[in-house]
Amino acid sequence: MVPHTVLHMDGNRVAEAVGWDEERVRALAPDTASHTAADRLAQQPTWSEEGAGQDAVWGACKGSGSRPYRTVVDLASGTAHCTCPSRKLPCKHALALLLRRVREPLAGVEPPEWAGTWLAERRRRAARGAGGETERPSQGSGRSDTAARRARREARIAAGAEELEQRLADLLGEGLSASERGGASWEETAARMVDAQAPGLASRVRELTSVPGSGERWPERLLSECALLHLLDRAFLATHAGSAAIPPPLAETVRSRVGLTVETARLLSEGTDRLHDRWLVLAQRDTEEERLTARRTWLRGCASGRTALLLSFRAPGRPPEPRLPCGWLLEEELVFHPGAAPLRAARGEGSAPQRPAAGGAGPPGTSPLGALRAYGEAVRADPWLERWPAVLESVVPVPPAPGSSERWQLAAESGESALPVASRAGASELWRLTAVSGGRPVKVFGECGHQGFVPYTVWSGEEVVAL
Amino acid sequence: MSETTTTSGLRSAPSAAAGPSRAGTRPSAGPVLPPWQELVDAALLGAVRRRPPGGSATALLDAAAAQTVRRRAGAQPATARPAPAPAPEDPRPAMPEAAARRLAWLLAGRHRPGGGTERRAADPDLAELLPQWLAAADEAGYAAPAEQVPTLLEAARGRTDLRRHALSLAGPRGRWLAGLNPEWRFVLRSTPPSTVRATGAVAAGPAPTDAEQLLWSEGLFAERVAVLTEIRARNPRAALELLAAEWGAERAEDRLIFLDTLRHGLSTADEEFLEQALTDRSRNVRATAAELLATLPESAYAARMAKRARTHVGLDRCDGAARITVEAPHEVDAAMRRDGVASAPPRGQGQRAWWLSQLVDSAPLGGWRDRLGGRSPAEIVALPVADGWERELHAAWCRAAVRQQAPEWARALIGPPTAPPTHGPGDPAKLLTVLPEEERADWAARFIAVHGLSEAFRILGACPVPWSPKIGTAVVDALEIAREQGSYPWSFSGVLGLAERCLRPSAAERLTPLTAVPDESEDSAPGAGAYWAEAFQRLVTTLRVRAEMYAELEVEQ
Structure with a gap:
């Protein structure tokens, strides 16, 4: 573990916000307008009660209200608390406060009560495992799981899997053509999977219902989805029965696919697949998933060449973690979730991201064929895998001919082979990619899967652009 | 080998029966599987109706799972379509990083002009700032960051007031992109603004391109106006020639708008054409032609109007003090009518006063010095006018001063800024533009x-x-x-x-x-x-x- 070196507060030494600079504050801002407002606010003489210490900064800012807003920022995590009514997180007061300390550090002191209380509470929560923000909230608190409860839960899931198997056999007995007519009963099945605390199975069942009649070749897609669900049922039932036919890493994959994920705190203390490296931020994406905001961050180890995926969920209204800008570096240990194709990892005590010295040409990449092979290898290990991260070297975006139904392509510079772009990739992102390339080969990071490629980041010359 | 293309556009793995799927990595995988299509057909029909491959629904699912994974794991790249030709180089410098960030911020906020839920009353109006920023960045000679070019084109598509500078900033990269995306075709229709600026408004710029000729002869009305305006800006002569060639065939309302584009870059070269337009079938076209001719003080038209005006306005000495006398016209003759003098006055104005004001409006102001005893404009405006004609006469001079861009007259007529705003004969806001x-x-x-x-x-x-x-x-x-x-x-x-x-x-x-x-x-x-x-x-x-x-x-x- 890398010791955390954000602030030295002891004695009379002058505090120094190591790891925080203007750029990082900018990265923390939810939008540019907030940053601009904060920048202005930081220069105004409306501040009082300012202080720094215990890895935090605080201050009061006179706003339009009668009482000044009180703001505290925990420097370790970049989380902030403010009494202002703004719905933006962090608010401009927190950003302005950070900017003030970056520009003019203060000597460390004890925080006043109003700041200390929040800090203590915030850190107690953080100490309970990288907890609240990184764990998908599930029904029934996972922490107090006893072995008996865990066994009961698995038994319920096994029963659910048996039921699913029956439903799948019935569906294939009647024929898929019948499924276009009604899927209400599948909703019920999905609900039962939720009751069985198998969210992985539940979401697969829900997806099944959306396939019939959904465009070209839907029966093929439905058959594939049914078959993979069947495979997951069988695999889970086999692991549940303690079958030796499934090797331990695959068994872990099966458990996590069903919805039995390892708690982050436990993973951090007990995980065996640990890797210390300088991790390059490849991309960061937020998506809305079942009323939660899922944030995915892909990292590439500079020495190991290994790719890692950080995944965190945030409930509405909770403050987001600071953004990690593309091309920045984290020097720390990551702990990978166990599995047959390990990718997802967790950060321990996060280190401060570092701005790269120079733009850099990005990580080494591969050809379209290489990306498909890497996905193929991963699918061989984890049959339920939809896509796998890949850096493509020297590809040219090829838009569809106007008026045609062609797909976008990323063509190898040699012009021989190409990866079709998956339909879920957004048009504005693809046009940005094309604009950056200007018809010349570029390096692209994205996800490669059986539905095609989705680009996230492009390197052109010394420049890196998040799409 | 049965090789199929999936809906994703990837080619799926060759049939399993064909041996090792990947040389050297592993041997032929497991038992021979039924072909995918056979499985799909069986699944559609249902295991109850016909015995599926493997004998049961479960066996069918087993086989389908294996095939699905095999097809995904062995997917092959697609054949590449030809890539677009590379975009031409943009010689302009990249803008400073802070400016590029500012552009992104302005573009992101452009959809909330003065509204939106996030906006507070004290926030700046981004919709107002964006055009200023675009103009400044363009005039500074920067190229827009490539990744922001699509958003710039989108902004230019939605707001025509942004177009000129947005497209100029987008530059060759923008035009290259527009060639790939039909939604941005408007970009190709507009002439690169850089050529307009480089050549200036008066000097003869490049002749119309083939594309412009085609657009002029076959385009929609709005496109034709746009292309004519563009050409007029860089090569007034060429625009006149285009306009004259098809003149008789245009509809009256179109002729009026086209004629109006000549306002920019007007010169004596246009006089002959405008003289002909004085006999146009449409009254509005005739009036516009007369108005344009009146701004050319050396034209024959201006000379005719000056001659008429002089016969109605003169100098008189009464008790030793000079004053202006006015004898308004008694009729509108055919020649006057041909020169655009309308006989019916607007409501509230006397007939003869109306006729007089039209003549004075269009007469070159330079002629009054001789007519009124060698006086300067200030002296002329200071002269008393007999019989209550002062207001009519001064108002007509005001219009002439604006039309003919005569600062000395405007200065004399606008009067001191301390006078009550509605006191003067003319519109001070208009007179000001001449100063x-x-x-x-x-x-x-x-x-x-x-x-x-x-x-x-x-x-x-x-x-x-x-x-x-x-x-x-x-x-x-x-x-x-x-x-x-x-x-x-x-x-x-x-x-x-x-x-x-x-x-x-x-x-x-x-x-x-x-x-x-x-x-x-x-x-x-x-x-x-x-x-x-x-x-x-x-x-x-x-x-x-x-x-x-x-x-x-x-x-x-």
């Missing part, structure tokens, strides 16, 4: 100092941007007075909006004390003080953002 910039600013500043802001909006609109410190001070002082008089700021929203656009950023200093909420006085409207503070805060914010904008672009405003 040199500094003089305009002085006049406006003194006008506002005396009359306040209620009549100032159009006067300010005629002043050069950014406002000179004099105007700035006058406007801010007047706003402060308005606040002290207790009115609400929205009574001055027009001037406040102009100020956001036109005040120099240095005015922010003068404004800062006004952003505090003042104590309510007895005669002020309830809550007005807080609204004023908000309005001033917004003004200051906008000015600061504008100052930052220009600093980031490393240009002087």
Whole structure:
């Protein structure tokens, strides 16, 4: 573990916000307008009660209200608390406060009560495992799981899997053509999977219902989805029965696919697949998933060449973690979730991201064929895998001919082979990619899967652009 | 080998029976599987109706799972389509990083012009700042960052007022992209603005391109107007020739609009064509032709009008003092009618006064010196006019001064800024545009100092941007007075909006004390003080953002 070196507060030494600079504050801002407002606010003489210490900064800012807003920022995590009514997180007061300390550090002191209380509470929560923000909230608190409860839960899931198997056999007995007519009963099945605390199975069942009649070749897609669900049922039932036919890493994959994920705190203390490296931020994406905001961050180890995926969920209204800008570096240990194709990892005590010295040409990449092979290898290990991260070297975006139904392509510079772009990739992102390339080969990071490629980041010359 | 293309466009793995799927990595995988299509057919039909491969629904699912994984794991790249030809190089420098970030911010906020839920009353108006930024960045000669070019094109598509500078900034990369995306085809239709600027308005620029010729002869009306305007801007002669070639075949309302495009770059080269247009079938076309001819003081038309006007306006000495006498026309003859003189007066104006004003409007002002005893415009305007004709005569001279861009006459006619605003014969906002910039600013500043802001909006609109410190001070002082008089700021929203656009950023200093909420006085409207503070805060914010904008672009405003 890398010791955390954000602030030295002891004695009379002058505090120094190591790891925080203007750029990082900018990265923390939810939008540019907030940053601009904060920048202005930081220069105004409306501040009082300012202080720094215990890895935090605080201050009061006179706003339009009668009482000044009180703001505290925990420097370790970049989380902030403010009494202002703004719905933006962090608010401009927190950003302005950070900017003030970056520009003019203060000597460390004890925080006043109003700041200390929040800090203590915030850190107690953080100490309970990288907890609240990184764990998908599930029904029934996972922490107090006893072995008996865990066994009961698995038994319920096994029963659910048996039921699913029956439903799948019935569906294939009647024929898929019948499924276009009604899927209400599948909703019920999905609900039962939720009751069985198998969210992985539940979401697969829900997806099944959306396939019939959904465009070209839907029966093929439905058959594939049914078959993979069947495979997951069988695999889970086999692991549940303690079958030796499934090797331990695959068994872990099966458990996590069903919805039995390892708690982050436990993973951090007990995980065996640990890797210390300088991790390059490849991309960061937020998506809305079942009323939660899922944030995915892909990292590439500079020495190991290994790719890692950080995944965190945030409930509405909770403050987001600071953004990690593309091309920045984290020097720390990551702990990978166990599995047959390990990718997802967790950060321990996060280190401060570092701005790269120079733009850099990005990580080494591969050809379209290489990306498909890497996905193929991963699918061989984890049959339920939809896509796998890949850096493509020297590809040219090829838009569809106007008026045609062609797909976008990323063509190898040699012009021989190409990866079709998956339909879920957004048009504005693809046009940005094309604009950056200007018809010349570029390096692209994205996800490669059986539905095609989705680009996230492009390197052109010394420049890196998040799409 | 059965090789199929999936819906994703990837080629799936060759049939499993064909041996090792990947040389050297592993041997042929497991048992021979039924072909995928056979499985799909069986699944569609149902295991109950026909015995599926493997004998049961479960066996069918087993086989389908294996096939699905095999097909995914063995997917092959697609055949590449030809890539687009690379975009031409853009020789212009990249803009500073801070400026590029500013552009992204402005573009992201362009959809909430003065509204939106996030916006507070004191926030700057991004919809107003964007065009200013685009113009400044374009004039500084930067290229837009490539990744922002698509958003720039989208912005230009939605707002024509942004088009010129947005497309210029997007440059060759933008035109290259537009060739790939039909939604941006409008970009290809507009001439690169750089050529317009490089050649200037009067010198003969490049002749119409084939594409422009085609658009002129086959395009939609709006496209034809646009292309004619573009060509007129760079090569007035060529535009005239295009227009003259098809003139007779155009519809009357189209002829009117086309004729209007000649206003830009008008010269004696256009006279012959305009003379012909005086006999046009449409009365509006005739009137416009006459109006255009009247702005050419050397034209035969102007000479004819001057000759007519002189017969109706003369000098008389009465008791030793000189005065102007007017004998208005008694009829409109055929020749006058041909020259665009309308016989029916507008409601409320006498027939003969109307005829007179049309003649004086169109007569070159330069001719009056000789006619009225060698006097200067100021002396002529100071002369008394007999029989109450002064107002008609001076008003006609005002229109002529604006039309003929005659500063000496405008100066004489506009009068002192201290006079009541509705007192003069002409529209001061229009007369101002004829005066040199500094003089305009002085006049406006003194006008506002005396009359306040209620009549100032159009006067300010005629002043050069950014406002000179004099105007700035006058406007801010007047706003402060308005606040002290207790009115609400929205009574001055027009001037406040102009100020956001036109005040120099240095005015922010003068404004800062006004952003505090003042104590309510007895005669002020309830809550007005807080609204004023908000309005001033917004003004200051906008000015600061504008100052930052220009600093980031490393240009002087």
